[in-house]
Amino acid sequence: MPAKYNAKYSLRLNTYFDGQxxxxxxxxxxxxxxxxxxxxxxxxxxxxxxxxxxxxxxCAFLADSNALLKGRALPINENIIAILAISCVSLTLFTLGAGTIFWIFPVSIIISFSFPLITSIIFNSLLLLTATTYVFLNYDVADSLRFFFAFLLTACAVHLLLRQIDALHTLLKEESSKDALTGALNRRQLNLFLSDALANKIHYHNDSTLIMIDVDHFKQINDIYGHAKGDEVLINLVSDIRAQIRESDLLFRVGGEEFVVLLPNTQLKTAEKVAQKLRANIKTSALLDNRTITVSLGLCATGNGLTQTKWMSCADKALYAAKQRGRDRVCLYNLNQNRIEDVAA
Incomplete structure (x- = not known):
């Protein structure tokens, strides 16, 4: 989401809801x-x-809340909101007295849930310093120490709990975005990145190219060697493709033996070379003992007025042509001339 504010990286609560x-x-x-x-x-x-x-x-909280909901830049820095909250509690404590000391705890917990670890520790330390100062000025040492350790224990317990929540959230997000067998990104993630690539074409005129890959005669592999060996081929294939593409390129599994590589900011001519390199290297790789594994590939680059559905459809048509024309080859869909062409090896 290039156009949206990245508060999802600075607000813990927002990361749990995908920055929405x-x-x-x-x-x-x-x-x-x-x-x-x-x-x-x-x-x-x-x-x-x-x-x-x-x-x-x-007012400040409501203004930022509205901006976050709409994906806009925060009108007021989130740290200022936290400082305002701490100031409210502190002034309440010194103005209205001991009966308001209990507000320290819910404010501390909200801050802990809202901010990353280091930031929340800093703000909770400010809360603790303010509240402890008041308590020591108005209570005996024993009661002051009880409050100090009660607050400290609460804050530590909340932070330990949040660390576990963060770890589980990261694991859940990873599992929901990746194919369980191969570790490649899944179809849902493909749709998100296709949308970004098309937006990049519209706003910045940067081309991106899809490479659709299908393992040739994969059913035979399963029938002859068993599904366990077939899974092994797919796992090795993903590892092999990743070793050959750039870190910025994205690999997705969209079907049983069908994969898509998205090359961001890559024109068709460059993508043709990448596809032919992938095809040649996979053919010589030892994906399965005593059998050469080949793939067919279909290419399509971004064009004006292109939708996600049409982009995928054109790449799929190029892939189908590659398989019809003998497999172990690369074909491309020429959007300008609305035709499928062979890519020279």
């Missing part, structure tokens, strides 16, 4: 229900500084 800001409307409602009455109450009782500060915090 889905959680923030619910948080906004909670903030409004809880804090708006507090702001009004403090303005009524004459605590104008506190009431105004809480109102500013609410």
């Amino acid at each position: 800001g889905k959680v923030f409307p619910a948080l906004s409602l909670i903030i409004m229900v809880i804090f708006a009455p507090l702001a009004v109450k403090n303005l009524i009782i004459g605590e104008y500084a506190l009431g105004l500060l809480i109102a500013i915090f609410i």
Whole structure:
């Protein structure tokens, strides 16, 4: 999502929802229900500084929440929002007294869930410093130490829990984006990257090329050697393709023995060389003992007015032609002339 703000990398909660800001409307409602009455109450009782500060915090949070939901740049830096929240709690504590000490804990937990580890530790340390200062000034040492260790234990427990959640989220995201057998990206990821490539063509006029790859006579391999050997061939094939393409190129499994390589910012002539190199190297690779494995490849580059469906369809037609014309070859779909051509070895 090149055009969208990358707050998903700086806000922990946003990463759990793929940077779409889905959680923030619910948080906004909670903030409004809880804090708006507090702001009004403090303005009524004459605590104008506190009431105004809480109102500013609410408005700032709502502005950023709306921006995140729409994928726009944050009008107010997220760190400023956290500082406003800490300032509200601190001023509440020193203005209204000990009865408000309990606000420290929910604010600390929300900060922990909202920010990356280091950032949340810094903000929680500020909270702890403020609250502990107040407690030591107004309570005896024993009670002050009880509060200090209770807060510290709560913060540590929350951070340990969040580390486990982060690890599980990363694992789940990886498993949902990759093919379980080969580790190649799956069809859902292909659709996302095709959309980005087409947008790149429209906005920046940068070509990208699809290479569709199909293993020749794969059914025979399964029938003769068994499905376990067939799986081994696919795993070795993916490893072989990855070794030959650039780090920026993307490999997807879209069917049983069918794969797609997306070459971003790559014109058709360059892609033809890549495809022929892939075909030749796969043929000489030891993907299966005592049997030469070949592949057929179909190419199609981006063009004006091209949709995802048509792009895939044209690459698939080129692949089908390669198989019809004898396999172990590369064909391309020429969008300008609306025809399929052989690619010279």
